[in-house]
Amino acid sequence: MITNPTRQRALRGHKPIRPNPRAANTAEHQAVLAWRLTPRDKWIARMLWEHRVLTAHQITALAFPSFRSGRMRLRELYTWGVVDRFQPFVTVGTAPMHYVLAPAGAAVLAAEDGLDVKEMGYRHDRVFGVAHSLRLAHTVGVNEWFTALVDRARHRRPGEQVALAAWWSETRCAKHFGDLIKPDGYGRWRDGDRQIEWFLEYDFGTEVLAKLAGKLAGYAALAQATGITTPLLVWLPTSRREATARRLLARAWRELDDPRSVPVATAAAELLNPEAAHPSPADEVWLPLDVAASGARRRALSGLVDAWPHVPPPVTTSGEAALGPDSPLPVSPPPLPMPPPAAPRGAGRPGRR
Known part of the structure; x- marks a missing residue:
């Protein structure tokens, strides 16, 4: 001026x-x-x-x-x-x-x-x-989400056996499932003898939440086509936005032909303890969608296994190791020890038999 x-x-x-x-x-x-x-x-x-x-x-x-x-x-x-x-x-x-x-x-x-x-x-x-790219911040945010899990596993407490065993990018997920869903990532977390796998929807606070809720139909179609029930984790920036998203997600979830085929849990980034040494999505921040938010106890990532007893554990490949540069398995083209390449559409998802 x-x-x-x-x-x-x-x-x-x-x-x-x-x-x-x-x-x-x-x-x-x-x-x-x-x-x-x-x-x-x-x-x-x-x-x-x-x-x-x-x-x-x-x-x-x-x-x-x-x-x-x-x-x-x-x-x-x-x-x-x-x-x-x-x-x-x-x-x-x-x-x-x-x-x-x-x-x-x-x-x-x-x-x-x-x-x-x-x-x-x-x-x-x-x-x-x-x-x-206009999606740079979103891509970096998703990668930070998974990186926090790897960092949590690298700094595990004595006696703990936790590891991120699989991490698929948005591009790889779209290549395998893009005709039905386009998640922001796929992961598998191991905590002792417990394992849980999931698709991730990472909300950066810019997507219309009604559109996010509308994606449940695609996940239900994938579950019906493959016969595999895979949880969906929805990560949101604030508790207030999480509450709004849960209302819309619950409405869309109840309208599915088989809601049990799409287990959903939500969490908010602001629930993480900023004073913790290595805060991560593995902490007790998850709330299953079929549980009332008021007074409900948040669960750790591995604790979601108890919330969905009808979901069978993922079948791992022999010798599967934790994600990291010292992993003993040579992998190509995926950069990590992951499930084998996807079967033809409708024949099941990688990592399941």
Whole structure:
């Protein structure tokens, strides 16, 4: 404004970043990467390919003992052209560095799988397109949700046996079930001898809740087509929005032909204890839809098994390990030890027999 001109000091913005020299993606450079990249580096590359984008904090929580060690290794991977990075604009503070798969990293993954980069489906411009996507915050939020479970398992208490055994991205779920449902993710949590699997609907506070409730019909159709009952977890930002969503979800749930085929539980992010060392969706924040909210006790993620005794436990593959860069199982193309590839439509879901 003429009456209140912007001062020069306010125009400086963020501290300028000195450009780092990066290696060219040549055959010679890929030969050098053969002895430079560790199994953890390749696991991180597969995670980026599966889940599109991860922040520096998420990668650290998934694979490194400290933020400093993760930052140093990610800088090396960036210099070698294995990963790319960008920093979204935020109005307050500074956004964390966001990482995506770079051409050299894609070439390594393609070579491991015996594919050409084009056959793999990798395109650098499309990968970097997530930086300008209107769904960037939602994608990062979903990845943070699952990362919190991995972080909780990595810092389990003595005697605990908890692990995230499966994590499918939105893209992979759409590939397998996109004709009926398009969840934000699929996961499987193991707590001792208990296991629970689920589809995730992650609400960022922007979706029309009536549309969210309308998705139950698709999950019911999938259950009818496969004969498999899979719980649906709905994650919302606030308790107030959760209460509104529960009313709409309950109305749509009762109208299903077989409501028991779609077990639903809701939770709100604000119910997590911010003072806890590692708060996660595994905490006691879940409330089944068929339970009255007033006076009801919230359940832990593994405790939902008791709320739905009619849901059989998932059948795991032999030797299935916890999610992590030290997992003993080689996996391709999924980046994690997961259920086997999906059967033809209508023949059942991965991980069940």
